[in-house]
Amino acid sequence: MSLTRQDVEKIAHLARLAITEQEMPVYVDSLSSIVAFVDQLSKADTGLVAPMAHPLAGQTQRLRPDEVTETDRHEKYQANAAAVQAGLYLVPRVIE
Amino acid sequence: MWHNRSIGELADSLGRGEISSVELVRHFLARIEALNPALNAVITLTAGPALAEAAVADRRRAAGESGPLLGIPLLHKDIFCTDGVRTSCGSRMLDNFVAPYDATVVANLRSAGAVMLGKANMDEFAMGSSNETSFYGPVRNPWDKDKVPGGSSGGSAAAVAARLAPFATGTDTGGSIRQPAALTGITGIKPTYGRVSRYGMIAFASSLDQAGVFACSAADAAIVLGAIAGFDPKDSTSVDLPVPDYRAALQAPLRGLRIGLLKEFADGLEARNAALIAAAVAVFRALGALTVEVSLPSLPLSVPTYYVVAPAECSSNLSRFDGVRFGHRCDSPRDLMDLYKRSRGEGFGAEVKRRIMTGTYVLSAGYFDAYYLKAQKVRQLITAEFRAAFERVDVLLGPTTPTPAFPIGAKIDDPVTMYLNDIYTIGANLAGLPALSAPCGFVDGLPMGMQLIGPHFAEARLLNAAHQFQLATDWHQKAAPGYAE
Amino acid sequence: MKDWEVVIGLEIHAQLATRSKIFSGAPTAYGAPPNSQACLVDLAYPGVLPVLNAEAVRMAVKFGLAIGARIGRRSIFARKNYFYPDLPKGYQISQYEDPIVGPGALEIFLDDGTSKRIGVTRAHLEEDAGKSLHEGLANATGIDLNRAGTPLLEIVSEPDMRSAKEAVAYMKKMHTLVRYLEICDGNMQEGSFRCDANVSVRPRGQQKFGTRAEIKNLNSFRFVEKAIQYEVARQIELIDGGGKVVQETRLYDSDKDETRSMRSKEEANDYRYFPDPDLLPIEVEDAFVDAVRATLPELPDQKAARFAADFQLSAYDAGVLSASRELGAYFESVAALAGAAHAKLAANWIMGELSSALNRDGLEITASRVSPQALAGLLARIVDDTISGKIAKEVFEAMWSEGTDADAIIAAKGLRQITDVAAIGAVIDAVIAANPKQTADYRAGKDKLFGFFVGQVMKATEGKANPAQLNDLLKEKLGGGA
Numbered sequence A: 001m002s003l004t005r006q007d008v009e010k011i012a013h014l015a016r017l018a019i020t021e022q023e024m025p026v027y028v029d030s031l032s033s034i035v036a037f038v039d040q041l042s043k044a045d046t047g048l049v050a051p052m053a054h055p056l057a058g059q060t061q062r063l064r065p066d067e068v069t070e071t072d073r074h075e076k077y078q079a080n081a082a083a084v085q086a087g088l089y090l091v092p093r094v095i096e
Numbered sequence B: 001m002w003h004n005r006s007i008g009e010l011a012d013s014l015g016r017g018e019i020s021s022v023e024l025v026r027h028f029l030a031r032i033e034a035l036n037p038a039l040n041a042v043i044t045l046t047a048g049p050a051l052a053e054a055a056v057a058d059r060r061r062a063a064g065e066s067g068p069l070l071g072i073p074l075l076h077k078d079i080f081c082t083d084g085v086r087t088s089c090g091s092r093m094l095d096n097f098v099a100p101y102d103a104t105v106v107a108n109l110r111s112a113g114a115v116m117l118g119k120a121n122m123d124e125f126a127m128g129s130s131n132e133t134s135f136y137g138p139v140r141n142p143w144d145k146d147k148v149p150g151g152s153s154g155g156s157a158a159a160v161a162a163r164l165a166p167f168a169t170g171t172d173t174g175g176s177i178r179q180p181a182a183l184t185g186i187t188g189i190k191p192t193y194g195r196v197s198r199y200g201m202i203a204f205a206s207s208l209d210q211a212g213v214f215a216c217s218a219a220d221a222a223i224v225l226g227a228i229a230g231f232d233p234k235d236s237t238s239v240d241l242p243v244p245d246y247r248a249a250l251q252a253p254l255r256g257l258r259i260g261l262l263k264e265f266a267d268g269l270e271a272r273n274a275a276l277i278a279a280a281v282a283v284f285r286a287l288g289a290l291t292v293e294v295s296l297p298s299l300p301l302s303v304p305t306y307y308v309v310a311p312a313e314c315s316s317n318l319s320r321f322d323g324v325r326f327g328h329r330c331d332s333p334r335d336l337m338d339l340y341k342r343s344r345g346e347g348f349g350a351e352v353k354r355r356i357m358t359g360t361y362v363l364s365a366g367y368f369d370a371y372y373l374k375a376q377k378v379r380q381l382i383t384a385e386f387r388a389a390f391e392r393v394d395v396l397l398g399p400t401t402p403t404p405a406f407p408i409g410a411k412i413d414d415p416v417t418m419y420l421n422d423i424y425t426i427g428a429n430l431a432g433l434p435a436l437s438a439p440c441g442f443v444d445g446l447p448m449g450m451q452l453i454g455p456h457f458a459e460a461r462l463l464n465a466a467h468q469f470q471l472a473t474d475w476h477q478k479a480a481p482g483y484a485e
Numbered sequence C: 001m002k003d004w005e006v007v008i009g010l011e012i013h014a015q016l017a018t019r020s021k022i023f024s025g026a027p028t029a030y031g032a033p034p035n036s037q038a039c040l041v042d043l044a045y046p047g048v049l050p051v052l053n054a055e056a057v058r059m060a061v062k063f064g065l066a067i068g069a070r071i072g073r074r075s076i077f078a079r080k081n082y083f084y085p086d087l088p089k090g091y092q093i094s095q096y097e098d099p100i101v102g103p104g105a106l107e108i109f110l111d112d113g114t115s116k117r118i119g120v121t122r123a124h125l126e127e128d129a130g131k132s133l134h135e136g137l138a139n140a141t142g143i144d145l146n147r148a149g150t151p152l153l154e155i156v157s158e159p160d161m162r163s164a165k166e167a168v169a170y171m172k173k174m175h176t177l178v179r180y181l182e183i184c185d186g187n188m189q190e191g192s193f194r195c196d197a198n199v200s201v202r203p204r205g206q207q208k209f210g211t212r213a214e215i216k217n218l219n220s221f222r223f224v225e226k227a228i229q230y231e232v233a234r235q236i237e238l239i240d241g242g243g244k245v246v247q248e249t250r251l252y253d254s255d256k257d258e259t260r261s262m263r264s265k266e267e268a269n270d271y272r273y274f275p276d277p278d279l280l281p282i283e284v285e286d287a288f289v290d291a292v293r294a295t296l297p298e299l300p301d302q303k304a305a306r307f308a309a310d311f312q313l314s315a316y317d318a319g320v321l322s323a324s325r326e327l328g329a330y331f332e333s334v335a336a337l338a339g340a341a342h343a344k345l346a347a348n349w350i351m352g353e354l355s356s357a358l359n360r361d362g363l364e365i366t367a368s369r370v371s372p373q374a375l376a377g378l379l380a381r382i383v384d385d386t387i388s389g390k391i392a393k394e395v396f397e398a399m400w401s402e403g404t405d406a407d408a409i410i411a412a413k414g415l416r417q418i419t420d421v422a423a424i425g426a427v428i429d430a431v432i433a434a435n436p437k438q439t440a441d442y443r444a445g446k447d448k449l450f451g452f453f454v455g456q457v458m459k460a461t462e463g464k465a466n467p468a469q470l471n472d473l474l475k476e477k478l479g480g481g482a
Ligand SMILES: [Mg+2]
Pocket: C015, C030, C185, C187, C190, C191, C192
């Protein structure tokens, strides 16, 4: 199956990606060919096979003791941020 | 020349005081300065810190400490976070990102006394099979500078192949260590999923990513794997099993080793490639190994399975790059939506955006069952078939890649053709199996690799088989013209 | 005018009272400077990974056992994907299929004395988001991620509630329960316990549910009641006016006392849930469940039943006194000292004088200025007729303000009752002598004047005359009439 421009615009919005006018047809094209390629999975007979989410079957989640191990390093961590004020990360105003 | 010595030999020389770590580091820094401009394998050089760490290593040796990696230089794939050093993941998104912490792999090698020379180029966010998607430009193959080195760990592979470092780290999500190792004529191993910690390794596809090693021989790879493997409480998927002595295991004879030859790998294999694999099989038979024909009927579906699962996980893993706390932020965003869309649109390259969109699509309402869930079921089938095969054989042997290194630009505009480069390597990632690629000859003067795949946690067996093969052959000793001298 | 039935389901978010966050070692304390408690994992730094907090799992299982729910022996974490500034990873780690707590139920008691069973569909573990702040920022929003990663237990009810009152009763009962279990501090001002209400209406008798609106982030019982009342009225008015209710997320504005649509949350909520590959399935073994069960305290309903049985209290009194572990403990120690026979008296004083004094000064029962021992001391004086109930209130006020015990105050203020027949008789004689006309009228049959004489005597004795004795003596001395 192939994707329409509208499909790609919807996906790009969900993924929060700005796609330029020039890029758009390229993505419609390549995403369509990728989807067509993976469509061959539909032919596989998976019957009652359970989906696999993790390569090591039988492994279960390890639990961490409830201990505070972290200290305040916000200055070091915020050195990578483009916009910070009074310890807060800044984004364009969000109204609700 | 120092750059032609194995890690073992270098450690002995350091131990005997024939050379200091500082001198060794200077030697490799000089090679990088002289040879890297033509290769673009190294994108960040940390000469100052490297010389300082080398001096520390020399003092540790002087104080009576030893250790196979104490004072040995290396390069890290730029996907591993390095405290205080730019960690770009080959992306404009992280061009300005200085990691505030060390990945566990980096910390482990640091405490072993290994000395980081710098960071290696890579496909952007490890998404690529040719190292052409890097924001820092393509890496060139030392065997032919018009050819790709493979990817995504192309910088690490090209650097080791060009003897710019005795070894380098890499990551392998669908073949990103084995494929470039094969295309540059070196040895690369992807361990079992969970064998090496993923903490501090920037995630591409969390259920497939695994850190590994590039070196000039299986013996060297064994030394490095021993240093980076092990349980890490910071990674819930890391496995709490003791790390065997990979080095000691190298010597075991191969008599009686059951090698499985995959029907699916033989089908349609190009004649010259098939001939190299047949020759390798003959070497193993001569070493006493037995061969068995095995078939994994679902294996041909591994590439489409991978191209659903990996993009799905990547689309979610890369959502954190939003221009707020780190990474690229667009100029004067109009509103929040604009901040997100332009920061991400500008920060990510074409292939990364393509995979994020593919993953978003296969997870979205109405498509989840048909794609994501279906792919995870096929993955289960493939894994079960591998499990069954390993009840009959000890290792599987086959090609690492369908072809030798291809020209830069040849496949970059055709994603599906590019994806098919990983046709032989992806299966091991889907099933979380350890796999290794070692040089096994040449096609058109370009190196080719053979792949050994083992059951979970059989790294020692793979390294042992490859080492015995390398004792009987000299493919791994062939360096690209101009890089051996 | 149609008869409407209201249908309400609640999603309660309770912050679990762990020291560290659900997936990181950062502290969870409230009110720290911005981002001082947000570590690399909470900030979603590249390369970091989540590791699950054992205490969060223990608390979730404890809750499940308390509501008689099935415990998910193998539960899964999933990623809920959406972009928002307070969600650093671009996804929330939550549970979708296979939550840790399966179906259970909670019984609520209503004002009319009836009770009702409210189904709990599920309860799952997830991480809290950060906070957006606007004050003092020129057309920007500031993000504080201290709260990001705080463990939450999301408790989802069945649509079993039929009025705002029932919804509040359910929420209060849940609030009582989580504090009993000591898994949540219940601090609603700090957002430790908050809820979303799904509200719809349908013509009574109709099977099919009406379209529901979800009212987000209600952080007080009053707001829950008012928001639901407003929303119900809005929906009925809308439908009666020929309109249709749209399924949407709404916000309750407590200043305007109205709910309004939250468009921001509307568009594109395709969350693309999938199992989080960074986390493995949580296995809960029998031994673990048994160990947690062994730590369960006496639950509110059990305590109330015991109070009613052991102390002959009404269901209502027993319910009030078991509303919190602390209040229950206070009552039990007073009752122990006063003796079970006087437990009802103790209950009346705790629910009356004591709680109004606590409310007046805004104190918790644990900070009461009158200790259980002191209150028991006061009750003893009522029981042994040293003071009347009326005088006792005066003594209590003094105890509350001065912090001394009943006997000291009774002595200091000379509030001891006059039980000396001769003394009371003398006062009566004086009153009769001072009021010849009233005396004559009474004796002539004006019975209702009796109260006048009681009043005069009490006035003269400053209320200290023993009421019973006064009655008998007065009748005797006035004679005639009655
Ligand atoms: Mg709190």
